[in-house]
Amino acid sequence: MSNSEYPDPVPSDPVPSELVPSELVQAALRVARAREAAVADVPLQAIAREAGISRSTLLRRLGGGRRALDDAVRAAGVDPGGQKPVRERAIEAGAALISGHGLASLSLERVASSAQCSVHSLYAAFGGREEMLQAIFLRYSPMVDVEAVVATQPADLDSTVRKIYALMATAIGREPRVMPAILAELLARPQDESLQPLVQYIYPRLFAGVGKWLTAEIAAGRIRDLPPLLLLQQMSSPLVMHLLLRPATRQVPDLPSPSIEEVCDTFADAFLRAVALPAP
Known part of the structure; x- marks a missing residue:
């Protein structure tokens, strides 16, 4: 079914793309640009209107379907479909x-x-811009995935911590390197006014998710009663610093470089030894 109010018929004998009039190709491109959509997503009715003809006339010139038009658009150097929103x-x-x-x-x-x-x-x-930056941060940070892990308030502290470390490592190490760039800005210019909206967005959400989980772990007697901010920093800082410096240290000849899995396990073990309480 096309985007118009009528279904496009299955072409019985589509015309070759080179025989599609250039004015139809240009009309399709103009409508696509105006709608900020892919040509394949533009209804034939809209293309016909732009070309100054009826939809039935457009279909007749295309041999009964839009495949020839898409081929002609592609031959003009434009991908006719699949453009993301x-x-x-x-x-x-x-x-x-x-x-x-x-x-x-x-x-x-x-x-x-x-x-x-x-x-x-x-x-x-x-x-x-602020909302766009928030959307970019959520896409490339581990926050959404970590929130999903701690939302169930699992009783297994060990596995939860290790899942969080794995998510952090994946987010910070992935391309494009959004998280390292944002963290570098926060470290270099913490008072920068342009950063404050993002900071004011991140921390309340962080405490509403991970902070709430840590507070529940304290109440359950599984970890030491420390301020949630310090627990968050104790859990994240060693791994974050390693991941930020890892691309540079790996350039040093003969410097041992453990795998990401080994790194996550080492820092997870250290955090658990520091804060976990013996089971009652």
């Missing part, structure tokens, strides 16, 4: 900018240019 393209484009050039490079204008969309569409998708 604006929000997805913007998150990926913003992540690449942050990874390559730092947080200062993240502007709506640069993201729009990279994602091949308009600034207006970014406002419609996110609301503004």
Whole structure:
């Protein structure tokens, strides 16, 4: 079924793509750009209207279906279908900018240019730069996955800690390197006003998820009664520092470099020895 109110008929004898009039190809491209959609996602009715003809006339010129039009668009150097929504393209484009050039490079204008969309569409998708940065952080940080792990309040402290470490390692080590770039900015310029909206977003959510889990573990008598902020830092800081420095230390000749699994196990063991209480 097409996006129009009528289904596109199955073409019985589609015309060769080279015989599709160029004005139909250009009409399809204009509508696709205006809608910020893939050509394949644009209804034939809209393309016909742009070309100044009826839908039935358009179908007749295409041999009964849109395959010839898609082939002609492809021959013109444009992928006719499969383009991701604006929000997805913007998150990926913003992540690449942050990874390559730092947080200062993240502007709506640069993201729009990279994602091949308009600034207006970014406002419609996110609301503004701060919300877009939050969306990028959630996509490339381990926060959502860690929240899912601790939400069940599992009784097995050991396995929960090890799952969290594995998620942290995956998020910080993945490309594009969004998490290392954000952490570097926070360490270098903690008072930067442009960072404060992200900080004000991260910490309350962190304490509502992981902080709540740690508090429950304290109440259950499984870990020492320490301030949740210190527990969070004791759990995350050694692993985070190792992962941030790992790409550099691996360039040093003859310097042993344990696997990520060994690193996670070592730091998890150290954290558990430091805070876990004997079972009653």
